Amino acid sequence: MVVVARVNTVAFQGIDVLGIDVQVQMSGGIVAFTVVGLPDKAVGESRERVRAALHALGLALPAKRITVNLAPADVLKEGSHFDLPIALGLLTVMGVLPDAEIARYVALGELALDGALTPVAGVLPAAIDALANDRGLICPAACGGEAAWAGPELDVLAPANLLALINHFKGTQVLTPPKPRLQEQDAPPPDLRDVKGNETAKRALEVAAAGSHNLLMVGPPGSGKSMLAARLPGLLPPLDPAEALEVSMIHSVGGLLEEGRLLRQRPYRAPHQSASLPALVGGGTRARPGEISLAHQGVLFLDELPEFPRALLEALRQPLETGKAVVSRANHHVTYPARVQLVAAMNPCRCGHLDDASLACARAPKCAADYQSKISGPLFDRIDLHIDVPAVSPADLSLPPPAEGSADIAARVAVARAIQAERYGGFGPYPAGRAVRTNAEADGELLEKVASPDASGRALLTEAAERLKLSARGYHRVMRVGRTLADLDGAEGVRRRHIAEALSYRRIAPGR
Numbered sequence: 001m002v003v004v005a006r007v008n009t010v011a012f013q014g015i016d017v018l019g020i021d022v023q024v025q026m027s028g029g030i031v032a033f034t035v036v037g038l039p040d041k042a043v044g045e046s047r048e049r050v051r052a053a054l055h056a057l058g059l060a061l062p063a064k065r066i067t068v069n070l071a072p073a074d075v076l077k078e079g080s081h082f083d084l085p086i087a088l089g090l091l092t093v094m095g096v097l098p099d100a101e102i103a104r105y106v107a108l109g110e111l112a113l114d115g116a117l118t119p120v121a122g123v124l125p126a127a128i129d130a131l132a133n134d135r136g137l138i139c140p141a142a143c144g145g146e147a148a149w150a151g152p153e154l155d156v157l158a159p160a161n162l163l164a165l166i167n168h169f170k171g172t173q174v175l176t177p178p179k180p181r182l183q184e185q186d187a188p189p190p191d192l193r194d195v196k197g198n199e200t201a202k203r204a205l206e207v208a209a210a211g212s213h214n215l216l217m218v219g220p221p222g223s224g225k226s227m228l229a230a231r232l233p234g235l236l237p238p239l240d241p242a243e244a245l246e247v248s249m250i251h252s253v254g255g256l257l258e259e260g261r262l263l264r265q266r267p268y269r270a271p272h273q274s275a276s277l278p279a280l281v282g283g284g285t286r287a288r289p290g291e292i293s294l295a296h297q298g299v300l301f302l303d304e305l306p307e308f309p310r311a312l313l314e315a316l317r318q319p320l321e322t323g324k325a326v327v328s329r330a331n332h333h334v335t336y337p338a339r340v341q342l343v344a345a346m347n348p349c350r351c352g353h354l355d356d357a358s359l360a361c362a363r364a365p366k367c368a369a370d371y372q373s374k375i376s377g378p379l380f381d382r383i384d385l386h387i388d389v390p391a392v393s394p395a396d397l398s399l400p401p402p403a404e405g406s407a408d409i410a411a412r413v414a415v416a417r418a419i420q421a422e423r424y425g426g427f428g429p430y431p432a433g434r435a436v437r438t439n440a441e442a443d444g445e446l447l448e449k450v451a452s453p454d455a456s457g458r459a460l461l462t463e464a465a466e467r468l469k470l471s472a473r474g475y476h477r478v479m480r481v482g483r484t485l486a487d488l489d490g491a492e493g494v495r496r497r498h499i500a501e502a503l504s505y506r507r508i509a510p511g512r
């Protein structure tokens, strides 16, 4: 019988995995059961669940001094997935499980009082890490489909309860390896065909999809802004396998992969104005990715933008700029990927009817300036496309559905995206370490290189910049959008007509 048992498990820092060694020692002395090594509250409570689960198996904890050490001791251990490795360590030290076998696996899972294994967050990254370290993985049955995504070479044991696992090692009831599962293609994403009229807005949505530009829609209630936003993911190219894995890892760590099924569609997240800062950017009492990371490689929709507290909007600026959300923990920082396309919508003023004299309130148009000034200039600057979405007329609503649907537009978007991938692929990571793949990400010197308009385009841009008092950022925004319009056109260079259209996606906020 071993004196100290060791079981491999993991801790998460962002979507990165850190190996944790669970050491269980049984010795003489005062009867006790302690867990040391910077456990958080959920880990501390592990003791009670483990004790109850062993009791359910008919095993009493030996009347000895039991010490569980989670090493390295300087990493905070968060979450409930330590139940399983602790229980396995105890069973090993008690001689129920073979220690040489257990050492070949990484284990994570939460125990119910009856010994059943309940699902935990982070199984996918843990599985990928286990395979990289030539180990197998033991996880709850409900997470088996997720673990199997690490590859067919990974040895996955996904028992429904502790007893099934013990029987597996005894050889009396062998566990079958789980199969990888995909998110079922439930309802097809909403189609742009449902939107009648609003041609300018649809064109802007296509441009946004093509260059992955952020988009702001301003219009009265009921003009179709939410409808349009929800249709953007359907215009974007599907996730490639590497992206699908990365997005699924974030959702896994967030505990959101339904029955361990990998995601196939680009995420679309629409957090409410009352969301907390941790819910939006990440962190909180337990380190979890926020909405901006759950929307990674997809769309983050902020409806009624000025209704979001200013502090929240300011906190989004950094991730929007860098594509990463940095969350501070007690003694370190955690980084989650957060490369999103932002779509924001707002009413022109609080009551929403600024442009309709019969409905507008008595304070118009002053109220609009007040309302729109709630959003800081720097945030506006990160949104390349600003458009008006006027109310649809009854005549438009009675039109037959448009001939062109999301699939047709997505095909054009895919071509424009391929042109961009090829162009930026030739430049390598730019600037240092940050790979540019779409026009929206091009800036400064790179933008000058790829998006310089022809002479008449340049003249128009210079003239408009003076007349509209464009800031340097505003000037570059027009160039970026111009580049995307040229790509949609299949044009080598940016021409005057592209600059002219790009300038039309610059709605001027009153009072600015």
Ligand SMILES: Nc1ncnc2c1ncn2[C@@H]1O[C@H](COP(=O)(O)OP(=O)(O)O)[C@@H](O)[C@H]1O
Binding pocket: 194, 195, 196, 197, 198, 219, 220, 221, 222, 223, 224, 225, 226, 227, 228, 392, 397
């Ligand atoms: N262009 C449109 N074509 C068809 N229906 C529309 C259109 N615009 C609005 N609607 C209808 O009005 C409802 C409200 O639209 P919504 O997108 O929520 O407006 P908003 O977000 O601008 O307030 C939609 O559910 C839809 O039924």
Ligand SMILES: [Mg+2]
Binding pocket: 222, 225, 226, 227, 303
């Ligand atoms: Mg709406």
